[in-house]
Amino acid sequence: xxxxxxxxxxxxxxxxxxxxxxxxxxxxxxxxxxxxxxxxxxxxxxxxxxxxxxxxxxxxxxxxxxxxxxxxxxxxxxxxxxxxxxxxxxxxxxxxxxxxxxxxxxxxxxxxxxxxxxxxxxxxxxxxxxxxxxxxxxxxxxxxxxxxxxxxxxxxxxxxxxxxxxxxxxxxxxxxxxxxxxxxxxxxxxxxxxxxxxxxxxxxxxxxxxxxxxxxxxxxxxxxxxxxxx
Numbered sequence: 001x002x003x004x005x006x007x008x009x010x011x012x013x014x015x016x017x018x019x020x021x022x023x024x025x026x027x028x029x030x031x032x033x034x035x036x037x038x039x040x041x042x043x044x045x046x047x048x049x050x051x052x053x054x055x056x057x058x059x060x061x062x063x064x065x066x067x068x069x070x071x072x073x074x075x076x077x078x079x080x081x082x083x084x085x086x087x088x089x090x091x092x093x094x095x096x097x098x099x100x101x102x103x104x105x106x107x108x109x110x111x112x113x114x115x116x117x118x119x120x121x122x123x124x125x126x127x128x129x130x131x132x133x134x135x136x137x138x139x140x141x142x143x144x145x146x147x148x149x150x151x152x153x154x155x156x157x158x159x160x161x162x163x164x165x166x167x168x169x170x171x172x173x174x175x176x177x178x179x180x181x182x183x184x185x186x187x188x189x190x191x192x193x194x195x196x197x198x199x200x201x202x203x204x205x206x207x208x209x210x211x212x213x214x215x216x217x218x219x220x221x222x223x224x225x226x227x228x229x230x
């Protein structure tokens with residue numbers, strides 16, 4: 001059973017929808033800058049309803065929980081609260097913390113959609129010189145999650161599914177420039193940072209699933225979803 005209709009819900013539907021003994025909860029707050037209490041309350045209400053069905057639950061949290069710059073944000077506090085709720089009430093669960101997930105989505109709040117739209121429009125935007133971001137293909141999230149579940153490593157655990165490296169935002173902008181064959185219009189700001197993400201289990205699962213995440217991964221990822229049609 002899939003709860004949600006966004007990027008993750010659609011990606012997981014083919015793999016997990018037939019399993020009526022489990023719930024894939026993919027209807028959370030999608031904007032990490034969200035501050036409205038009603039948006040968080042909506043997710044909590046849906047999650048409590050799902051937990052009331054007494055089934056195995058898969059939930060998607062965020063790697064930003066490990067980001068010291070976001071530790072006190074409303075979004076991160078909410079995600080931590082949802083993780084704790086699941087741990088208390090779900091008979092069986094798997095919580096996957098995700099970074100920036102890339103795929104076909106109209107959501108304007110994703111980093112890659114923002115960069116694509118802004119570069120395409122020619123608008124000026126700021127690039128933090130010390131900022132790094134972790135990106136992963138939504139299809140790879142599905143493959144890795146499936147492998148972790150098959151191996152039993154996700155049972156009643158919180159695991160990261162992310163790329164083994166983060167890319168400087170300025171380099172990501174350059175990737176977009178190459179893919180789109182268009183110059184970005186940006187100002188550099190001396191700000192930003194990064195944090196480590198432990199992906200030991202995820203990368204072993206990726207290897208077993210035949211998923212290759214190498215030095216060319218980000219370039220291939222951006223081309224997959226943003227290269228102009230020829």
